[in-house]
Amino acid sequence: MSDKKTILIVDDEPDTLTFFSSLLRDNGYETITAENGDAALAKVREARPDLITLDITMPESSGVRCYRELRQSAEFRSIPVIVITGISEDFRGFISSRKQVPPPDGYLSKPVDEQELVGMIGRLLAA
Amino acid sequence: MDLPYRQYFESMPCYVTVQDRDLRIITANARFRQSFGDFEGRRCYQVYKQRPEKCEVCPVERTFRDGLSHSSEERVRCLNGREVAVIVYTEPVLDPDGRIAAVMEMSTDITEIKQLQDLLSESRRRYRTLFEEVPCYISIQDADLNIVDANRLHRRDFGSFLGCKCYEVYKHRKEECYPCPVRDTFLDGAIHEREEVVTSIRGETMNVLVSTAPIRDGAGNLQYVMEMSTNITQIRALQSQLASIGLLIGSVSHGIKGLLNSLNGGIYLVNKGLENGDQARLKQGWEIVLRNVARIRSMVLDILYYAKDREPQYEPLSPAAVIDEVFDLMLDKARSLGVGLAREVDEDVGSLEGDAKALRAMLVNLVENSLDACRLDSKKSGHRVALRASGQGTHVRFEVADNGIGMDRETREKAFTLFFSTKGSEGTGLGLFVANRIACAHGGRIVLESERDAGTRFLVEIPRERPRKPAKEDQCLTQQGATP
Numbered sequence: 001m002s003d004k005k006t007i008l009i010v011d012d013e014p015d016t017l018t019f020f021s022s023l024l025r026d027n028g029y030e031t032i033t034a035e036n037g038d039a040a041l042a043k044v045r046e047a048r049p050d051l052i053t054l055d056i057t058m059p060e061s062s063g064v065r066c067y068r069e070l071r072q073s074a075e076f077r078s079i080p081v082i083v084i085t086g087i088s089e090d091f092r093g094f095i096s097s098r099k100q101v102p103p104p105d106g107y108l109s110k111p112v113d114e115q116e117l118v119g120m121i122g123r124l125l126a127a
Numbered sequence: 128m129d130l131p132y133r134q135y136f137e138s139m140p141c142y143v144t145v146q147d148r149d150l151r152i153i154t155a156n157a158r159f160r161q162s163f164g165d166f167e168g169r170r171c172y173q174v175y176k177q178r179p180e181k182c183e184v185c186p187v188e189r190t191f192r193d194g195l196s197h198s199s200e201e202r203v204r205c206l207n208g209r210e211v212a213v214i215v216y217t218e219p220v221l222d223p224d225g226r227i228a229a230v231m232e233m234s235t236d237i238t239e240i241k242q243l244q245d246l247l248s249e250s251r252r253r254y255r256t257l258f259e260e261v262p263c264y265i266s267i268q269d270a271d272l273n274i275v276d277a278n279r280l281h282r283r284d285f286g287s288f289l290g291c292k293c294y295e296v297y298k299h300r301k302e303e304c305y306p307c308p309v310r311d312t313f314l315d316g317a318i319h320e321r322e323e324v325v326t327s328i329r330g331e332t333m334n335v336l337v338s339t340a341p342i343r344d345g346a347g348n349l350q351y352v353m354e355m356s357t358n359i360t361q362i363r364a365l366q367s368q369l370a371s372i373g374l375l376i377g378s379v380s381h382g383i384k385g386l387l388n389s390l391n392g393g394i395y396l397v398n399k400g401l402e403n404g405d406q407a408r409l410k411q412g413w414e415i416v417l418r419n420v421a422r423i424r425s426m427v428l429d430i431l432y433y434a435k436d437r438e439p440q441y442e443p444l445s446p447a448a449v450i451d452e453v454f455d456l457m458l459d460k461a462r463s464l465g466v467g468l469a470r471e472v473d474e475d476v477g478s479l480e481g482d483a484k485a486l487r488a489m490l491v492n493l494v495e496n497s498l499d500a501c502r503l504d505s506k507k508s509g510h511r512v513a514l515r516a517s518g519q520g521t522h523v524r525f526e527v528a529d530n531g532i533g534m535d536r537e538t539r540e541k542a543f544t545l546f547f548s549t550k551g552s553e554g555t556g557l558g559l560f561v562a563n564r565i566a567c568a569h570g571g572r573i574v575l576e577s578e579r580d581a582g583t584r585f586l587v588e589i590p591r592e593r594p595r596k597p598a599k600e601d602q603c604l605t606q607q608g609a610t611p
Binding site: 023112114 | 391
């Protein structure tokens with residue numbers, strides 16, 4: 001069995017999926033992708049990734065709901081999640097909507113700096 | 128004459144003469160003699176006016192004729208050449224038989240009063256000119272908001288409707304506005320300011336800055352209120368543009384960040400491909416770059432729709448296809464609101480030259496407006512929105528009709544004004560403004576027919592051929608009317 005860590009990338013934008021997949025594979029990770037929240041939850045159950053990057057402003061099945069479900073699940077709540085989104089207003093709304101939910105492990109704003117993303121994933125997986 | 132009366136006569140502080148039927152001066156008082164000198168045997172007009180013939184209208188003659196007292200205003204000349212304005216009163220002098228023996232004429236010097244009167248009427252005239260020619264709309268209103276006076280510009284743009292209510296003339300409303308700055312000034316006597324949207328007799332809507340001031344009578348009672356309105360449409364249009372850019376920057380910033388992120392991804396793949404001599408990666412990355420540059424480009428064009436006049440990208444197109452696309456786009460939203468959406472395209476609709484994307488955006492805006500009009504209408508059920516296209520000779524007519532809440536006259540007149548919305552926090556006031564701008568850019572127009580509680584119909588007429596000269600927005604007048 002491969003000792004490579006698996007990262008689930010969730011984003012409705014195909015080019016972003018290609019970008020993050022290439023970047024993370026180049027840095028020694030396995031990657032799987034999902035284009036919306038429901039697909040992401042299915043992939044989590046199927047492959048149990050080591051870390052998730054999550055876009056919260058997707059048209060169908062919002063990332064916020066996906067995040068809440070992950071954190072409410074005893075099985076998956078320990079998987080680190082990095083929230084990646086376009087505007088800070090969304091993030092503030094997101095933060096205020098999660099009263100009973102702990103904050104995400106990391107937060108990055110688009111456009112994402114690749115070194116920052118790789119560095120943050122490295123630190124979270126080493127912890 | 129007896130002594131005390133002679134003394135009174137002599138010392139009268141005005142010119143007093145007694146004249147016979149030939150207007151000869153029989154006697155005169157001291158003041159008269161002092162100013163006009165010798166009168167023996169001479170006639171009134173010779174002494175007073177140095178004229179050879181009697182005056183055309185003579186109060187003395189009139190008194191001889193009818194025995195009554197008369198008065199007139201005259202100009203006379205003293206011995207020293209000074210012109211004096213006088214007010215003349217005449218009184219008959221009767222003999223013991225009661226016949227008129229003579230007429231007493233009394234002339235009071237009113238030169239100073241006359242000068243003051245002239246000054247007063249000159250300054251009145253000057254103030255009237257100022258009032259008339261001031262480059263803003265001025266009306267004077269009474270406590271019932273009736274316009275009792277208005278200046279030239281006001282009469283030119285709003286008509287001569289003295290005695291009519293302010294809100295009828297300015298806004299074609301049947302009820303008083305709330306709040307009303309004129310009413311406020313009547314209540315507290317202070318100056319009030321407000322911005323309003325009004326409609327001229329030619330149907331132009333304009334933004335005006337209204338200032339009111341109290342007008343008091345001599346006793347200090349508030350009698351009228353002056354309302355002065357300055358046309359600030361151009362300033363507002365400029366500000367609206369700036370504000371709409373602000374709104375748009377907010378709404379597109381998320382999109383732009385996402386596109387930049389994808390662009391970063393493309394650049395990353397291109398760099399890695401070059402580094403490792405990996406052609407497949409290079410190609411994949413370059414495609415991402417191209418795709419996202421194109422998307423940024425089209426987003427910028429969309430922003431330009433709002434920010435400034437954009438030339439339509441003309442291409443031959445089928446009105447039927449545009450209707451189909453808009454129908455497909457709006458069907459889900461109509462279903463979710465429980466509104467029936469129908470489409471109908473005439474066989475003879477033909478084709479036209481136009482900007483497909485812009486016309487689609489225009490119709491989507493109109494359909495969205497109609498769907499909102501149905502959603503907001505709680506008085507009826509069975510709401511429908513119909514989308515039609517038909518050929519009208521040199522034009523294609525698109526029609527969006529609904530049986531929703533409808534508009535009153537005021538709403539109709541303001542419907543295409545930027546940031547005018549009746550939907551509270553749900554409306555941005557952009558949709559119909561942009562729709563109208565797109566119709567105008569095509570050399571076409573939007574006719575709006577609507578009636579409160581009955582429904583609304585937008586008729587968009589677009590010429591089949593592109594206009595030689597693009598229409599300027601202010602030359603493109605929309606028409607509004609009640610549903611026939």
